Amino acid sequence: MPGSLAGQVAVVTGGSRGIGRACVLALAAEGADVVINYVSSEDAAQSARAEAEALGVRAIVVRADVGDEAEARRLIEAAEAVFERVDILVNNAGIARVKLIHRLTREDWDDVIRTNLSSAFFCTQAVIPGMRTRGSGRIVNIASMVGQHGDPGQANYAAAKGGMIALTKSAAKELARFGITVNALCPGYVDTDMSSVMPEQYRKDLLASIPLGRMATAEEIAASVIFLAGPGGAFYTGAELSPNGGQYM
Ligand code: NAP
Numbered sequence: 749m750p751g752s753l754a755g756q757v758a759v760v761t762g763g764s765r766g767i768g769r770a771c772v773l774a775l776a777a778e779g780a781d782v783v784i785n786y787v788s789s790e791d792a793a794q795s796a797r798a799e800a801e802a803l804g805v806r807a808i809v810v811r812a813d814v815g816d817e818a819e820a821r822r823l824i825e826a827a828e829a830v831f832e833r834v835d836i837l838v839n840n841a842g843i844a845r846v847k848l849i850h851r852l853t854r855e856d857w858d859d860v861i862r863t864n865l866s867s868a869f870f871c872t873q874a875v876i877p878g879m880r881t882r883g884s885g886r887i888v889n890i891a892s893m894v895g896q897h898g899d900p901g902q903a904n905y906a907a908a909k910g911g912m913i914a915l916t917k918s919a920a921k922e923l924a925r926f927g928i929t930v931n932a933l934c935p936g937y938v939d940t941d942m943s944s945v946m947p948e949q950y951r952k953d954l955l956a957s958i959p960l961g962r963m964a965t966a967e968e969i970a971a972s973v974i975f976l977a978g979p980g981g982a983f984y985t986g987a988e989l990s991p992n993g994g995q996y997m
Pocket of ligand 1 (some may be wrong): 761762763764765766767768785786787788789790792812813814815840841842843863864890891892893934935936937938939940941942943
C-alpha cells in the first residue's frame with residue numbers, strides 16, 4: 749500500500765543525525781523522496797540515504813551550512829534540480845552552546861542564531877516560490893520547549909527557538925492563502941547527541957522533572973512531523989505542538 753506521502757519530496761535540514769535522521773526515515777517510510785542535508789557528518793548522511801533508499805524511495809545527500817544564505821539557497825536549488833519540487837520542508841538543523849549569559853561570547857550568540865533561526869528563514873524563503881506556484885506546501889520548524897519557557901544557560905538557544913516560533917506564526921499568516929502551512933514543533937528533551945552532553949546529576953534531576961519520567965525518542969518527534977506534513981495535519985497552521993512528556997504545560 750502506498751504511504752501517505754507517496755510522490756512527495758521532502759527536504760530535511762540536519763538530516764544526518766538525531767531528530768533529523770529520524771524524520772528522513774519516517775518521511776521515506778511514508779513514501780516521500782528525501783533530500784538529506786548535513787554540514788560535517790558525511791558518513792552519517794550517506795548511511796541515512798542508504799536506509800531511506802532501502803525503503804523504496806529516492807534520496808540524495810546535500811552538504812550545506814544552512815546558516816549561510818547562499819548555501820541554504822543552494823540546498824533548495826539542488827533539491828528542485830533533482831526532484832523538480834519541494835513539498836515538505838523540515839527546518840531541523842540546530843546546535844546548542846550552553847553557557848550563562850555573562851559567559852556567552854558574541855560567537856556563541858551568532859553561531860546559535862544563524863544555525864537555528866536564520867537557517868529556517870533562508871530555507872523557507874527559498875521554497876516559497878515553488879510551493880506558491882503549486883498552491884501547496886508544508887513547512888515544519890523544529891523549535892524547542894526552551895523557546896517557549898526559557899532556561900538558564902540557554903539565552904542564545906531560547907532566543908533562536910522563540911524566534912523560530914514567531915517566524916512560524918508570521919509565515920503561517922502570510923502563506924495560508926497559497927495553501928502553505930507552517931507549524932512549529934516544540935519538543936522537550938530528546939535522547940540524541942545534542943542532549944547526551946549533560947552531567948549525570950543534571951540528567952537525573954531533569955528526568956525527575958518530566959511527568960512521563962523520560963526523554964523523548966527521535967522517532968517520537970518524527971511522528972509529529974509526519975502528522976503535520978500528512979493528511980491529518982491539513983488544518984494546522986501557526987501551531988506550536990509540544991511533545992514534551994508534560995514537562996511544560
Ligand atoms: P543533533 O543530534 O546534534 O543533530 C544536529 C543535526 O543538525 C545534525 O544532522 C547536524 O549535521 C545538523 N547541523 C548542525 N549545524 C548545521 C548547519 N550549519 N547546517 C546544516 N546542518 C547542520 O541534534 P538533535 O538533538 O537531533 O536536534 C535537532 C533539532 O531539534 C535542533 O534544531 C535542536 O535544537 C532541536 N531540539 C532538540 C532537542 C533535544 O533534546 N535533542 C530538544 C528540542 C529541540 P552534522 O551531522 O553534519 O553535524
